[in-house]
Amino acid sequence: MKNEFRESIGRAVGNATLTGALGKFSEAYKINRARAYEGIDFEALRGVIAERKSHAASNMEQVADTFAKNAEALGAKVFRTNDPGKVREYILKVARDNDVKSVVKSKSMATEEIHLNDFLEKAGISVGETDLGEWIIQLAGQRPSHMVMPAIHMTKEEVAELFSKEVDERLENDIPRLVKVARHELRSKFLKADMGISGANIAVAETGSIVLVTNEGNARLVTTLPRIHVALVGMEKLVEKFEDVVPILTALPRSATAQLLTSYVSIISGPTPNTDGSLKDLHIILMDSRRTEMANDPKFKQALQCIRCGSCLNVCPIFRLVGGHVFGSIYTGGIGTILTAWFEELQNAEDIQGLCIQCGNCKEICPGKLDIPEMIMEIRRRLVMEKGQPLAQKAIFGIVNNRKLFHGMLRAASVAGTPFRSDGFIRHLPMFLSDLTDGRSLPAIALEPFRDRFRRIKQPKCTEKAIFFAGCLIDFAYPEMGEALVRILNKAGIQVVFPEDQTCCGAPARYSGAYEVAAKNAEDNIRALLREEADYVVSACPTCTVALAHEFSDTLESLGRNEWLTKAKKLAAKTVDFSSLVKRLVDKGRLTLKEGQKLGAITYHDSCHLKRTLRAADQPRELLNKAGYQVKEMLECDMCCGMGGSYSLKLPEISAPILRRKLQNIKETGAPVVAMDCPGCVMQIRGGFDQDTADVKVKHTAELLAELVEEGR
Numbered sequence: 001m002k003n004e005f006r007e008s009i010g011r012a013v014g015n016a017t018l019t020g021a022l023g024k025f026s027e028a029y030k031i032n033r034a035r036a037y038e039g040i041d042f043e044a045l046r047g048v049i050a051e052r053k054s055h056a057a058s059n060m061e062q063v064a065d066t067f068a069k070n071a072e073a074l075g076a077k078v079f080r081t082n083d084p085g086k087v088r089e090y091i092l093k094v095a096r097d098n099d100v101k102s103v104v105k106s107k108s109m110a111t112e113e114i115h116l117n118d119f120l121e122k123a124g125i126s127v128g129e130t131d132l133g134e135w136i137i138q139l140a141g142q143r144p145s146h147m148v149m150p151a152i153h154m155t156k157e158e159v160a161e162l163f164s165k166e167v168d169e170r171l172e173n174d175i176p177r178l179v180k181v182a183r184h185e186l187r188s189k190f191l192k193a194d195m196g197i198s199g200a201n202i203a204v205a206e207t208g209s210i211v212l213v214t215n216e217g218n219a220r221l222v223t224t225l226p227r228i229h230v231a232l233v234g235m236e237k238l239v240e241k242f243e244d245v246v247p248i249l250t251a252l253p254r255s256a257t258a259q260l261l262t263s264y265v266s267i268i269s270g271p272t273p274n275t276d277g278s279l280k281d282l283h284i285i286l287m288d289s290r291r292t293e294m295a296n297d298p299k300f301k302q303a304l305q306c307i308r309c310g311s312c313l314n315v316c317p318i319f320r321l322v323g324g325h326v327f328g329s330i331y332t333g334g335i336g337t338i339l340t341a342w343f344e345e346l347q348n349a350e351d352i353q354g355l356c357i358q359c360g361n362c363k364e365i366c367p368g369k370l371d372i373p374e375m376i377m378e379i380r381r382r383l384v385m386e387k388g389q390p391l392a393q394k395a396i397f398g399i400v401n402n403r404k405l406f407h408g409m410l411r412a413a414s415v416a417g418t419p420f421r422s423d424g425f426i427r428h429l430p431m432f433l434s435d436l437t438d439g440r441s442l443p444a445i446a447l448e449p450f451r452d453r454f455r456r457i458k459q460p461k462c463t464e465k466a467i468f469f470a471g472c473l474i475d476f477a478y479p480e481m482g483e484a485l486v487r488i489l490n491k492a493g494i495q496v497v498f499p500e501d502q503t504c505c506g507a508p509a510r511y512s513g514a515y516e517v518a519a520k521n522a523e524d525n526i527r528a529l530l531r532e533e534a535d536y537v538v539s540a541c542p543t544c545t546v547a548l549a550h551e552f553s554d555t556l557e558s559l560g561r562n563e564w565l566t567k568a569k570k571l572a573a574k575t576v577d578f579s580s581l582v583k584r585l586v587d588k589g590r591l592t593l594k595e596g597q598k599l600g601a602i603t604y605h606d607s608c609h610l611k612r613t614l615r616a617a618d619q620p621r622e623l624l625n626k627a628g629y630q631v632k633e634m635l636e637c638d639m640c641c642g643m644g645g646s647y648s649l650k651l652p653e654i655s656a657p658i659l660r661r662k663l664q665n666i667k668e669t670g671a672p673v674v675a676m677d678c679p680g681c682v683m684q685i686r687g688g689f690d691q692d693t694a695d696v697k698v699k700h701t702a703e704l705l706a707e708l709v710e711e712g713r
């Protein structure tokens with residue numbers, strides 16, 4: 001990670017105005033969006049959008065041809081190119097041929113993508129942005145920080161300052177007054193302009209129409225007042241049929257701005273008339289710029305399903321902390337990382353891909369059904385394939401890939417950490433490691449790992465068998481969680497088996513793009529976990545469970561190691577997370593929870609992998625409720641705690657403020673205990689509370705339930 005990039009993160013995180021405003025916006029957005037979608041089956045809706053957009057992407061050439069034929073039949077001139085340079089030249093030629101001196105533009109990310117304003121200005125043509133947000137950033141000489149709300153990072157004070165300079169008058173920070181000033185200033189630009197340039201939200205092949213969705217009405221003026229209209233359309237905006245507009249128009253305003261519909265929806269089918277009755281000169285440019293190449297890439301084709309609503313940015317814990325400019329390119333956030341890798345080059349995404357903590361919030365909310373975290377992982381994989389792993393990482397994974405050496409080093413670290421250990425925590429580390437204990441204590445490595453303790457556990461005679469995959473944290477930092485799991489399963493008549501040659505689940509390597517390392521971890525674990533026949537393979541770490549249940553197969557398949565696939569799938573079919581298994585056992589009457597207890601208030605933190613990949617949000621809550629706790633929900637219970645595996649070590653400057661917010665939300669419930677199902681989240685949140693003054697106990701659900709379950713009756 002380059003120093004310059006790291007510094008820009010530091011500046012953004014240190015900008016309290018930015019983080020405060022984005023944080024508040026993000027909290028309100030989720031509530032308003034949920035309201036806007038009331039009564040709508042979001043899953044069904046996004047299924048339709050994904051299917052229609054995917055169909056258009058699969059047939060992009062043909063859909064583009066049909067669009068061009070139908071738009072030309074209506075009188076438009078259609079130009080299609082893969083080359084952004086040719087787009088700029090085409091627009092300049094149209095301008096020069098028609099003696100254009102000034103242009104007005106409505107918001108268009110495609111024009112931002114090709115830096116059109118600079119190009120036209122350098123050719124002597126004045127360009128005026130007419131979307132309020134775009135005009136603000138044009139005056140400020142900045143790039144948009146968000147694809148829907150380009151000036152979201154700016155305060156009203158900053159805007160008043162800019163407008164004051166523009167109109168040469170001291171203006172107050174009064175929003176209605178500022179809007180009035182903008183309207184007045186922009187009106188004269190509209191009237192003088194010789195050419196209007198717009199983008200398009202949708203382009204319909206069947207009718208040759210473009211659809212524009214706006215709130216300010218400026219796009220209507222841009223497309224109707226000047227005598228020439230140029231629409232720049234990225235080819236991902238193409239759909240085949242007019243009926244495909246309906247699902248997109250249902251989702252776009254709801255997802256973008258939590259509105260049922262925007263103030264203006266314009267459908268332009270052919271040139272519109274001028275005031276003298278003649279027809280406008282309408283040019284539609286279909287810009288490819290690697291979009292057809294993307295459509296042919298099985299891992300990235302889904303990116304063409306994006307409807308550019310920006311909601312993935314609004315829910316991203318990283319975007320709301322650092323804003324858009326840290327991403328350094330036109331498109332920002334997780335989707336911006338993907339588009340930068342394609343529309344610029346893969347190398348340009350090298351630093352920014354590291355910002356994604358893989359929480360999956362964006363995937364859950366995306367109306368185009370894009371799996372952004374998966375595509376970012378693929379970017380990481382391709383970067384490692386192109387450039388190799390960084391040397392330090394290579395050395396670490398070299399150790400992780402040798403189980404005996406890795407475990408031997410963990411045991412040695414337990415001894416070496418003794419001078420820094422106190423009450424099970426490491427609170428201060430020396431010198432360059434000191435950042436790692438800023439705002440969060442680290443767990444001390446256990447003096448006796450779970451694998452050693454397990455040998456002494458005497459288990460009753462059982463009818464079923466479960467293989468326990470502990471994962472590194474439970475094995476070497478929190479062995480008591482593993483012991484709790486054994487006690488609970490024994491009460492249900494399940495014998496626990498712990499294969500000692502199990503090793504790291506490979507998640508750290510996979511999330512760093514080191515798939516070869518992750519594949520070796522997968523093979524070692526498959527061998528260890530399938531050696532003995534068992535009814536279940538259980539883990540009390542959601543990240544490990546996801547690795548066993550999903551990622552082993554994906555990693556091995558992506559490397560063509562098909563000889564392992566049947567075994568990986570067999571393992572996946574048996575794998576279950578702790579709470580889901582216990583819930584099943586309680587439902588079947590094989591375990592009961594001590595009844596009639598009043599254990600008081602508790603709050604629950606959803607771990608990203610458990611909630612969004614394993615879909616197990618209700619199970620732990622139901623178990624805790626049944627056991628006698630009163631679950632009090634915290635604000636944003638399913639927002640990432642900032643742990644993200646090694647993320648908190650790589651980017652402590654981002655992880656720490658995310659953790660602070662989580663601790664605050666927990667404290668505001670007033671509950672004295674917070675439960676969670678992930679040892680990684682326990683490490684982050686317990687370590688955070690160790691340095692906070694509040695007395696909140698942080699527990700894995702297994703630790704709590706171990707005292708509360710009894711044998712079934």
Ligand code: SF4
Nearest residue numbers: 306307309310312366
């Ligand atoms: S990726 Fe999804 S959520 Fe993000 S802008 Fe595109 S459609 Fe919207």
Ligand code: SF4
Nearest residue numbers: 316334356357360362
């Ligand atoms: S997975 Fe999480 S961190 Fe990554 S882009 Fe999506 S919302 Fe942001």
